[in-house]
Amino acid sequence: MSTDTERRLRAALQASAELITDPPGAAEYHPAAAAPPGRGRPPARRRRRLRWVAPPLAAAAVAVIALGASVIVHAVNTGHGPPVSHRSSPPSPAPSSAAPRGPQPLTGPGVAAAGVFADGAGYARTPHALLWTSDLGASWRDITPPGLTPAQFQAAGLAVRPGGQAWIAVPPRTGGSSVAVLRRSPAAGTWTSADIPLAGQDIPSDAAVVLTSVSFADATHGWLLVTRQVTHTGFSELLRTTDGGATWTAQAAQPALPAAAAVYFLTPTLGYLDANTAMGSRGWWVTRDAGHSWTKLRLPAPAAWKSDSLAIIGAPALAGGVIVVAASFSTPVQGQADGAAIYRSTDLGDTWTVRQLPRESPAEQYDFAASPDGSSYVLLREHPAGDSGPYTWVTSRSTDGGQTFTDTTSVHDFYPGPLTVAGLGVIWTVAGSDACPAPKASCQATTGLIASADGGATWHQLSLPS
Amino acid sequence: VTEHGPAGVAELNETIAGLYREYRLSLLRLASFLVDDRALGEELVQDAFAALCQRWTSLAAQSAAPAYLRSTVVNGARSARRRQGVVRRHLRAAEPAATPAADFAVLLAEEHREVVTALRHLPRRQREVLVLRYWANLDEAEIAETLGVSRGTVKSTVSRALDALETTLKDTR
Numbered sequence: 294m295s296t297d298t299e300r301r302l303r304a305a306l307q308a309s310a311e312l313i314t315d316p317p318g319a320a321e322y323h324p325a326a327a328a329p330p331g332r333g334r335p336p337a338r339r340r341r342r343l344r345w346v347a348p349p350l351a352a353a354a355v356a357v358i359a360l361g362a363s364v365i366v367h368a369v370n371t372g373h374g375p376p377v378s379h380r381s382s383p384p385s386p387a388p389s390s391a392a393p394r395g396p397q398p399l400t401g402p403g404v405a406a407a408g409v410f411a412d413g414a415g416y417a418r419t420p421h422a423l424l425w426t427s428d429l430g431a432s433w434r435d436i437t438p439p440g441l442t443p444a445q446f447q448a449a450g451l452a453v454r455p456g457g458q459a460w461i462a463v464p465p466r467t468g469g470s471s472v473a474v475l476r477r478s479p480a481a482g483t484w485t486s487a488d489i490p491l492a493g494q495d496i497p498s499d500a501a502v503v504l505t506s507v508s509f510a511d512a513t514h515g516w517l518l519v520t521r522q523v524t525h526t527g528f529s530e531l532l533r534t535t536d537g538g539a540t541w542t543a544q545a546a547q548p549a550l551p552a553a554a555a556v557y558f559l560t561p562t563l564g565y566l567d568a569n570t571a572m573g574s575r576g577w578w579v580t581r582d583a584g585h586s587w588t589k590l591r592l593p594a595p596a597a598w599k600s601d602s603l604a605i606i607g608a609p610a611l612a613g614g615v616i617v618v619a620a621s622f623s624t625p626v627q628g629q630a631d632g633a634a635i636y637r638s639t640d641l642g643d644t645w646t647v648r649q650l651p652r653e654s655p656a657e658q659y660d661f662a663a664s665p666d667g668s669s670y671v672l673l674r675e676h677p678a679g680d681s682g683p684y685t686w687v688t689s690r691s692t693d694g695g696q697t698f699t700d701t702t703s704v705h706d707f708y709p710g711p712l713t714v715a716g717l718g719v720i721w722t723v724a725g726s727d728a729c730p731a732p733k734a735s736c737q738a739t740t741g742l743i744a745s746a747d748g749g750a751t752w753h754q755l756s757l758p759s
Numbered sequence: 760v761t762e763h764g765p766a767g768v769a770e771l772n773e774t775i776a777g778l779y780r781e782y783r784l785s786l787l788r789l790a791s792f793l794v795d796d797r798a799l800g801e802e803l804v805q806d807a808f809a810a811l812c813q814r815w816t817s818l819a820a821q822s823a824a825p826a827y828l829r830s831t832v833v834n835g836a837r838s839a840r841r842r843q844g845v846v847r848r849h850l851r852a853a854e855p856a857a858t859p860a861a862d863f864a865v866l867l868a869e870e871h872r873e874v875v876t877a878l879r880h881l882p883r884r885q886r887e888v889l890v891l892r893y894w895a896n897l898d899e900a901e902i903a904e905t906l907g908v909s910r911g912t913v914k915s916t917v918s919r920a921l922d923a924l925e926t927t928l929k930d931t932r
Contacts, residue, residue, distance in 0.1 A: 298925040299893065305874035306894040308867055310788045313797060 339390035343367040397706045397728045399741030401757050405447075407723050409715045410455040411665060417742050417757055420447060425457055430744060438475045438484040446620050448553060450505035454512065457482075460538050462505035462517055465491070472505055472519055476538040489541045491519055492530050510558040513537045516544070516584055518556040518566070525543065527552025531584050544584040551578055551587065557719065558584075562639050565590065567608065577605055579642060595634050595649045606661040606672070613667020616638050617695070633672060635695040648695055654714070660709065664716035671694050671714045671749065673722060684708045688720070688749025701749045709743070720746035721755075770809050771815060778824055779808055785895070792890045792912040793836035795879065803839060807831040829895070830905050833887060885920035892917055 395713035402419040409415035417424045420736050424433040450462040457479030471488045509515040515538055520529040530546040551568045560563035566578040575591040606619040618636040634649045660717040663670045670691040675684050686706050689698040714720050742755045790800035807828045891902045903910045
């Protein structure tokens with residue numbers, strides 16, 4: 294019955310295999326200690342996801358080794374302030390908790406990043422606009438800077454702070470040697486641009502992908518990470534501002550700085566680098582001197598877990614004056630996360646206490662966020678029934694500093710993404726749907742901003758202007 | 760590796776190098792079939808060998824290394840595919856021009872491309888068993904060991920996968 298299908302399958306796989314060939318020298322083995330970047334890395338688990346290092350972009354022909362490229366889209370630095378009140382009337386209908394007709398696409402413009410703040414303000418980044426809300430997403434205002442092409446806007450790093458201060462770092466054009474940093478004054482509602490010259494790494498610009506990441510610890514202290522990626526190698530440099538982005542000075546570069554994808558500063562001196570990239574680096578790095586020097590972040594593994602299987606979920610957060618880090622643990626053979634723990638430090642990372650969460654069945658996706666006031670920690674996991682849903686979300690929320698967590702389960706047609714938490718049950722996540730209406734129909738890729746006002750018990754999609 | 764003396768390290772490196780030469784390309788193809796992305800496949804293979812170095816002393820025997828590598832690649836591909844799917848779909852929605860183009864299927868003859876396309880639309884496990892069965896030429900026991908499922912599950916999954924593939928291919932004619 295299947296003979297012809299089997300024959301066709303074998304032939305197709307064989308033909309495909311013949312298209313996947315090795316370039317000269319590819320089969321040479323480099324021992325880990327002497328390996329060039331990208332080869333023979335230590336087997337630290339990839340961070341499960343989100344702070345969004347994109348998969349490799351180009352490589353038109355399979356005989357050519359694909360260029361890896363990354364796009365960073367991240368939400369940065371939620372702020373302090375009074376907790377937001379519970380909203381009882383969502384702006385749009387709640388999604389169905391069951392999926393009787395198979396996965397349905399999310400509606401509205403795609404969302405690449407979003408964040409919610411304690412005063413009910415928030416932002417959403419779509420392919421063509423930066424939107425601002427002051428009422429938990431009930432209404433939105435377009436605050437997109439003028440003059441950027443869609444490609445420039447989409448490739449830029451973004452940081453947004455409470456009150457509407459924002460910075461956008463636009464990578465240089467091919468052959469360029471400066472980053473354009475746009476900063477928004479919320480009082481005037483205007484954007485100011487400054488060209489920031491780079492140190493000029495000896496890299497052919499037309500062969501590199503340039504990534505930018507911006508982080509502000511407060512209104513004046515900010516960092517700009519610029520990384521040029523050439524296949525599996527990266528070259529990063531870090532610049533710093535102490536005047537809100539008007540002027541920038543070089544702070545660190547390689548070899549003191551690993552090739553990294555994203556920077557997160559929690560205070561004017563304490564910051565973290567996410568070096569889980571395709572550029573040969575792995576792990577997280579920390580600085581305590583405003584970015585001059587960096588060391589690899591090492592967290593103690595809880596009992597019964599292997600330290601080399603630790604992977605940070607999301608990014609370190611400052612919550613009520615405490616540094617909070619969530620991590621998952623896995624076994625290399627199984628390749629699935631099968632445990633999680635919450636680390637807390639009250640001395641800015643000198644010492645850590647760790648609380649292991651109950652072991653559970655493997656989850657496919659994780660993200661973690663803590664509200665800046667420390668009132669709420671949220672770990673969001675997703676258990677898919679198949680490749681295209683439905684997806685069971687388990688929202689684990691703690692309101693006692695991570696001592697105890699309460700799980701809430703809900704079922705959706707879409708999977709959760711980057712998470713922000715504003716306290717008192719307000720949670721936003723950028724969700725995605727890969728609805729495939731029929732086995733051989735094209736899957737419809739959509740994203741949307743999904744919000745909960747009750748700690749994850751119910752969720753609804755926020756309506757964004759097209 | 761740190762558990763070995765200098766001579767042991769050299770010997771281990773030589774052994775791993777031999778395995779790398781012998782299995783790298785087939786593992787790369789396996790990974791590429793499962794994640795549709797050669798560059799990502801390269802990463803998975805590199806990670807598998809790095810994991811092998813770390814776990815070398817805990818392997819029951821050197822002969823277990825190929826199976827270990829295969830399992831690590833398949834499991835890594837499973838996680839990567841999920842992650843890749845999420846990120847790509849977000850990218851595709853947010854940045855249509857940034858969709859990766861490293862797809863070997865575009866260079867295939869039409870008859871093969873139909874099959875590969877149909878294969879990609881199968882559920883994850885069905886796709887895994889078909890690739891392991893009809894490209895890696897593993898038997899049911901080996902597939903069961905690789906995926907961590909029973910032989911019965913492998914048998915029924917292969918059967919369902921072939922039926923689904925056949926149906927899809929008939930519909931495209």
